[in-house]
Amino acid sequence: MSGLALQNVVKEFGSFRAVNNVDLNVPHGTFVCMLGPSGCGKTTLLRMIAGLDLPTGGAIQLDGDDITHVPTHKRNLGMVFQSLALFPHLTVGENIAYPLRIRGAAKEDQKKRVDELLSMIHLSGYADRPVAKLSGGQRQRVAIARALAISPKLFLLDEPLSALDAKLREAMQVELRQLQQKLGITTIVVTHDQREAMTMADTVVVMNGGEIRQAASPIEIYRRPADSFVADFIGQTNLLELQADSAGRVEVLGQPIAGLSLPAGASKGTLSVRPEDVHLTAPGAGALTGKVTFVRDLGGTIETFVDIAGRQIVAVSTPRARPDVTVGQEVGIALTPDVCVVLKK
């Protein structure tokens, strides 16, 4: 198979299992974002793909070859570190030429490739500057260019944009995605920023506790989360308990909802509804009824907090569809089955 394949990869530090039986296929040319809270094992997984850490068990394959025990410097990859790790004693041009120099490329070829890469990252003419004289965004680009200098098979980035300010980060996300699409290179990015993952990835891999909870396209992760962790971690959501009553109907907060069904054999579950899918209606007209406790008007969006039997539900609407509610008012909540995701308990 062309691309990267992880099979039953395990990493233990002493008695602590940082990565637990991870299976993942990354077809050639895909952009994968590994997303998860800190300590979920995503960086360890990336370091094992790079060969900087050796897995305790399992295998890693690249284009059909087993690379589990191939040393890092023979894997022909490019990696961008969180600290960027630009060499302080070298200029911008020398930094980018480093992987070429190490491989013994001719001086003219090095210079040609460096010029090519500098124009790709919009820093033409910066070759002779010391890296210390660059701004954060420029350093970021140099680190990316250096990692791409040998046209690697695999492009790995560990929280690459976390040091940049919010505006620059958003711009770099778009730029990185466009660059990856132009080069068609298999790319794996570790991030804890879900916005970053949603912007760039073909496939988002959500991890927690050393395990992959879901690996799917960003929109599927958002629309069809596999479990309550994924639903809660990606975007905002309302999680509600589901119960089957004696008649087999599904109840939410004690009120039956038509059209919902639990997985076969289960009597309990969790319902996830995105705030933008929660519609406010006249009291009694919706499936549930509650009381408005707070209205947060952010200009672009309006969040309405509704209390139903002690549980808080958030509804988000646009200014055009501004709900005509005030705090303390009774409202109904419409839950249509197509926006409700039933998760296993």
Place this chain on the structure above:
Amino acid sequence: MRREPPQTLGDYAPLLFPAAMLTIFFVVPFGTMIAVSFFQRQQGGFYTPAFVFDNYARFLSAFFGGVLGFSLLLAITVAICCVVLALPFTYMLTRMGRKVQVVWLVALLSILSLSEVIIGFAWSTLFSRTAGITNILVALGIMSEAKALTPSFGAVLTGMVYQAFPYTVLVLFPALVRLDPTLTEAARTLGASPLKAFFTVVVPALRNTITATLIMVFIFALGSYLLPQLLGRPQHWTLSVLITDQAIYQSNMPFAAAMAVFLVLVTLGLVALTVIAGRKGEAA
């Protein structure tokens, strides 16, 4: 926090004490020595104030020039050996666990607590024919018979490198600890083997530290007086040995002072050259 530059004379007061100490215990004796180096020597161990260049003229002979050359060469060799050995050692030490580091550093510090005399006699025993390490090699069948390894240049070099090694490690340690470990990891992902990464990233990134360490060990080794006598032949004696010989045994204070001044000047010159070369390298 930004500090204001000193405004009044009173602001300089904290500097007065160290300045006075330096003047009384360093500048004055050194000035006396420079003055004595121009004095006229009298037979019988005395000298009279004068301003003659005889002492310096005598020094510019093939014999003393040779001794000076040997002293400098020995100090440079010791400095290079120490840095070449200590740099990879310290690099690996900084990548080990805290407990291992503490054990090693305590061991190195305990070497520092040994006096030069003890180090000298210990090594002369280890290099001797009757009780030396060659007996072990004979017992292992590597050598056919035990032999003395001292006095020799190798013995002097070993003793001095042993003595200077802990200093070298202690000077290199902080710089290597501060070195970002992702630099070598980055070099490895970019195609450098661990060895290549060490030479293309760690060594160049620490160039200034390495230069400073070389200078420090060089100056430390230049003052060595006991080890060349304990472990070497007379041709391995350094200028410090001759200075002592002139000052104490020959009672020729002016000549000893002239040699000392010359040694200081040559040392300063070499250090200045190294610093200038380092600056040039940085600008390029």
